[in-house]
Ligand code: ADP
Ligand code: MG
């Protein structure tokens with residue numbers, strides 16, 4: 001069937017690009033979406049309304065790469081904004097959409113859409129940051145990006161909150177001003193002054 005050739009159901013898949021802040025998640029998302037555009041695929045990019053750090057209707061990386069995006073308030077309105085003929089959907093800051101995003105990603109992929117999600121896999125306490133861990137579980141492909149540890153220059157997997165303006169809330173939107181990329185060894189657990197000693201003490 002000719003109509004099926006446009007949106008083959010077997011093209012549908014979920015890809016997750018995760019890692020700490022500054023690890024290049026947004027750059028990687030933009031790279032994949034630009035390649036899809038080069039392939040003349042119909043692409044839509046989304047970002048949550050919560051993330052108003054940069055230009056309102058663009059996905060912007062810390063290295064100042066950018067791509068046009070639609071701002072949506074939640075996972076449901078994201079799903080409703082995907083046009084029937086869209087072949088590739090990119091979603092930045094997936095950690096801000098809540099667990100509903102898992103079902104939305106499944107629905108789109110089942111329909112034949114390639115869904116690429118970029119987001120933090122850990123919060124500032126180093127704990128799994130839903131919905132990204134669940135998205136990783138259902139994804140066909142997972143890429144873990146690493147930043148450069150600001151303390152030792154090693155490979156950073158965690159986001160250290162260096163300034164707290166929200167009384168310990170899980171979500172505090174910010175960038176270079178309030179977070180640093182840290183490796184496992186340089187990461188200081190927010191609640192524990194001496195994480196290694198505390199862990200040894202049980
Ligand atoms: P993410 O979306 O994961 O937060 P971005 O893709 O927006 O990351 O930005 C990655 C870019 O951030 C790098 O290419 C680099 O220019 C810049 N950068 C700033 N601080 C760091 C760091 N500590 N480690 C790696 N890259 C950093
Ligand atoms: Mg980013």
Ligand code: ZN
Pocket residue numbers: 149150151152153154182183184185186187
């Ligand atoms: Zn380090």
